Amino acid sequence: MPTYEYHCGGCHKTIEIFQPMTARPEKVCPECGSSDFKRIVSGGVGVIFHGSGFYCTDYKGKNASTPGSSASK
Numbered sequence: 001m002p003t004y005e006y007h008c009g010g011c012h013k014t015i016e017i018f019q020p021m022t023a024r025p026e027k028v029c030p031e032c033g034s035s036d037f038k039r040i041v042s043g044g045v046g047v048i049f050h051g052s053g054f055y056c057t058d059y060k061g062k063n064a065s066t067p068g069s070s071a072s073k
């Protein structure tokens with residue numbers, strides 16, 4: 001049984017719903033009840049935003065340069 005991913009335009013959540021192929025697609029978000037609820041067709045494209053992976057680059061070298069502020073014990 002496949003898992004379908006839905007994206008809600010109301011609460012901006014991506015929700016996975018486990019349902020058979022024969023089932024009708026959900027039309028209303030179970031979280032907030034918004035009707036702006038669409039199924040994401042994921043065919044292995046890999047462009048689904050599952051959170052932010054963009055912050056990793058920002059954390060590099062941050063521990064190297066923190067002079068002053070709270071370094072006295």
Ligand SMILES: [Zn+2]
Pocket residue numbers: 008009010011012013029030031032033034
């Ligand atoms: Zn919602």
